[in-house]
Amino acid sequence: xxxxxxxxxxxxxxxxxxxxxxxxxxxxxxxxxxxxxxxxxxxxxxxxxxxxxxxxxxxxxxxxxxxxxxxxxxxxxxxxxxxxxxxxxxxxxxxxxxxxxxxxxxxxxxxxxxxxxxxxxxxxxxxxxxxxxxxxxxxxxxxxxxxxxxxxxxxxxxxxxxxxxxxxxxxxxxxxxxxxxxxxxxxxxxxxxxxxxxxxxxxxxxxxxxxxxxxxxxxxxxxxxxxxxxxxxxxxxxxxxxxxxxxxxxxxxxxxxxxxxxxxxxxxxxxxxxxxxxxxxxxxxxxxxxxxxxxxxxxxxxxxxx
Amino acid sequence: xxxxxxxxxxxxxxxxxxxxxxxxxxxxxxxxxxxxxxxxxxxxxxxxxxxxxxxxxxxxxxxxxxxxxxxxxxxxxxxxxxxxxxxxxxxxxxxxxxxxxxxxxxxxxxxxxxxxxxxxxxxxxxxxxxxxxxxxxxxxxxxxxxxxxxxxxxxxxxxxxxxxxxxxxxxxxxxxxxxxxxxxxxxxxxxxxxxxxxxxxxxxxxxxxxxxxxxxxxxxxxxxxxxxxxxxxxxxxxxxxxxxxxxxxxxxxxxxxxxxxxxxxxxxxxxxxxxxxxxxxxxxxxxxxxxxxxxxxxxxxxxxxxxxxxxxxxxxxxxx
Numbered sequence: 070x071x072x073x074x075x076x077x078x079x080x081x082x083x084x085x086x087x088x089x090x091x092x093x094x095x096x097x098x099x100x101x102x103x104x105x106x107x108x109x110x111x112x113x114x115x116x117x118x119x120x121x122x123x124x125x126x127x128x129x130x131x132x133x134x135x136x137x138x139x140x141x142x143x144x145x146x147x148x149x150x151x152x153x154x155x156x157x158x159x160x161x162x163x164x165x166x167x168x169x170x171x172x173x174x175x176x177x178x179x180x181x182x183x184x185x186x187x188x189x190x191x192x193x194x195x196x197x198x199x200x201x202x203x204x205x206x207x208x209x210x211x212x213x214x215x216x217x218x219x220x221x222x223x224x225x226x227x228x229x230x231x232x233x234x235x236x237x238x239x240x241x242x243x244x245x246x247x248x249x250x251x252x253x254x255x256x257x258x259x260x261x262x263x264x265x266x267x268x269x270x271x272x273x274x275x276x277x278x279x280x281x282x283x284x285x286x287x288x289x290x291x292x293x294x295x296x297x298x299x300x301x302x303x304x305x306x307x308x309x310x311x312x313x314x315x316x317x318x319x320x321x322x323x324x325x326x327x328x329x330x331x332x333x334x335x336x337x338x339x340x341x342x343x344x345x346x347x348x349x350x351x352x353x354x355x356x357x358x359x360x361x362x363x364x365x366x367x368x369x370x371x372x373x374x375x
Numbered sequence: 376x377x378x379x380x381x382x383x384x385x386x387x388x389x390x391x392x393x394x395x396x397x398x399x400x401x402x403x404x405x406x407x408x409x410x411x412x413x414x415x416x417x418x419x420x421x422x423x424x425x426x427x428x429x430x431x432x433x434x435x436x437x438x439x440x441x442x443x444x445x446x447x448x449x450x451x452x453x454x455x456x457x458x459x460x461x462x463x464x465x466x467x468x469x470x471x472x473x474x475x476x477x478x479x480x481x482x483x484x485x486x487x488x489x490x491x492x493x494x495x496x497x498x499x500x501x502x503x504x505x506x507x508x509x510x511x512x513x514x515x516x517x518x519x520x521x522x523x524x525x526x527x528x529x530x531x532x533x534x535x536x537x538x539x540x541x542x543x544x545x546x547x548x549x550x551x552x553x554x555x556x557x558x559x560x561x562x563x564x565x566x567x568x569x570x571x572x573x574x575x576x577x578x579x580x581x582x583x584x585x586x587x588x589x590x591x592x593x594x595x596x597x598x599x600x601x602x603x604x605x606x607x608x609x610x611x612x613x614x615x616x617x618x619x620x621x622x623x624x625x626x627x628x629x630x631x632x633x634x635x636x637x638x639x640x641x642x643x644x645x646x647x648x649x650x651x652x653x654x655x656x657x658x659x660x661x662x663x664x665x666x667x668x669x670x671x672x673x674x675x676x677x678x679x680x681x682x683x684x685x686x687x688x689x690x691x692x693x694x695x
Binding site for chain 1: 403406407410414417418419421425430433444490494498508511518521522525532535537541602627630631633634638649653657668685686689690
């Protein structure tokens with residue numbers, strides 16, 4: 070699998086060449102028209118949100134939302150930033166997302182290493198358990214997990230609720246447990262494709278299991294880890310449910326759950342809501358621009374086995 | 376975490392026994408055995424305690440009278456199937472929720488997913504500027520469903536939304552209340568969710584199409600197959616692994632649907648979904664854990680069908 074990517078790109082170039090030779094001019098025109106109309110419809114919500122966010126509420130009230138009159142500025146952004154708890158929300162998102170991604174990849178890579186590099190009796194059972202766990206709707210776990218968190222005693226110095234409720238740790242471990250399955254599935258497929266001689270050579274040299282994992286297999290798995298890190302960052306950043314369930318104080322919400330409060334805080338001021346929406350989208354759009362390839366690779370790695 | 380450490384030794388011997396002879400067990404030192412058991416044991420315990428145990432406990436709680444807390448005064452008592460009888464007979468939102476989940480699934484399956492495939496096929500023609508189209512469909516995939524809900528509120532709002540503004544009805548009595556009118560708001564939510572879903576499917580199929588051996592297409596073309604025939608008879612079947620993933624994603628997304636309806640109105644008034652009803656029974660005034668757990672169990676049983684089929688297919692070869 071490690072050399073699957075270059076092959077795919079090579080095929081892509083050829084496929085492009087053939088395809089453009091095969092399709093007729095008429096198909097080409099129809100495709101252009103269809104894609105242009107669809108893409109136009111697709112971009113409207115974003116353009117509309119951006120446009121609304123740049124106009125003061127007074128102007129939109131005066132001229133209507135669908136108008137060009139009035140001024141354009143970034144006042145909504147600064148107002149939304151100070152009124153809404155955006156700075157806090159973003160910090161909370163970072164506090165939750167970054168450790169969750171690191172722990173997820175660490176745990177997943179350990180299981181993937183153990184099940185893919187050695188033959189165990191319960192290999193497949195274990196993999197099935199992990200993969201299936203990732204596919205369940207989160208709401209199924211809500212009632213027991215909430216009770217478990219509520220009755221899990223923590224010293225007040227760690228958690229002011231005296232339990233796992235209303236803590237970042239609670240949200241982090243729920244995210245990790247939910248995401249670790251998918252990563253295990255992807256990483257075990259990836260590691261299986263690495264030559265088994267690697268481990269044997271290392272063993273002859275006297276390397277213990279942990280050194281094989283950390284110094285030999287993990288560096289070779291780096292492309293898959295990078296792809297998964299990008300994907301998981303987006304998925305966990307975008308998670309709405311766990312914080313909704315476990316976090317009770319508004320100032321501890323991550324941004325994705327926090328935006329649920331925008332309607333209330335901004336009292337139906339659509340210009341402020343639009344500005345808030347744009348700000349929330351910025352981190353993911355930056356990742357889209359910088360790490361788009363990794364994101365796609367992460368998505369497609371998961372589907373390379375069927 | 377305390378429980379994790381306590382049960383490590385227990386997993387040790389079992390795990391060691393599980394190592395097959397093929398890998399020559401005697402080559403592992405005791406230290407290696409312990410480390411390997413920990414590497415599997417810690418994540419497995421994590422997954423068991425936070426995913427599988429709660430899933431089973433949901434089933435257990437659904438047969439109890441737990442209301443606000445599992446340690447309620449008087450304790451929990453078993454009530455048999457009465458929570459299930461309640462949701463089937465005396466809980467009006469339940470049947471609509473099942474219907475809405477089904478409509479959600481059908482809409483994604485027959486409209487959003489095929490549209491994603493179609494866009495991927497057209498983009499695969501390598502038309503000039505296809506990267507630009509691709510980006511337009513890609514961006515919503517990066518956004519959270521919650522944010523998608525917020526953005527589409529700006530489109531649908533009856534006093535200032537774009538659609539009502541274009542129709543000239545914004546803020547007037549004739550405005551269409553896309554999200555408030557219970558006979559249309561499900562469709563409004565489905566369009567919003569498809570805005571993201573179509574791009575997701577497009578990405579998967581773009582990768583799938585690029586992976587199809589181009590000589591297959593050439594061979595079909597030489598045999599005189601039309602582009603349509605080539606696609607349906609050669610290219611589409613060749614993408615079987617991707618097709619399976621797409622089906623799984625579509626079904627799972629329909630069962631998981633929650634964020635958008637929760638953002639709009641918490642899943643009420645025409646937007647009932649089983650997932651939202653679970654949550655409504657776990658928070659706020661109407662808290663009734665037993666009923667919430669019964670709803671969760673229904674969702675679990677339904678979800679296990681596609682999950683089992685998928686995993687069965689995926690791991691069949693490895694099992695043999």
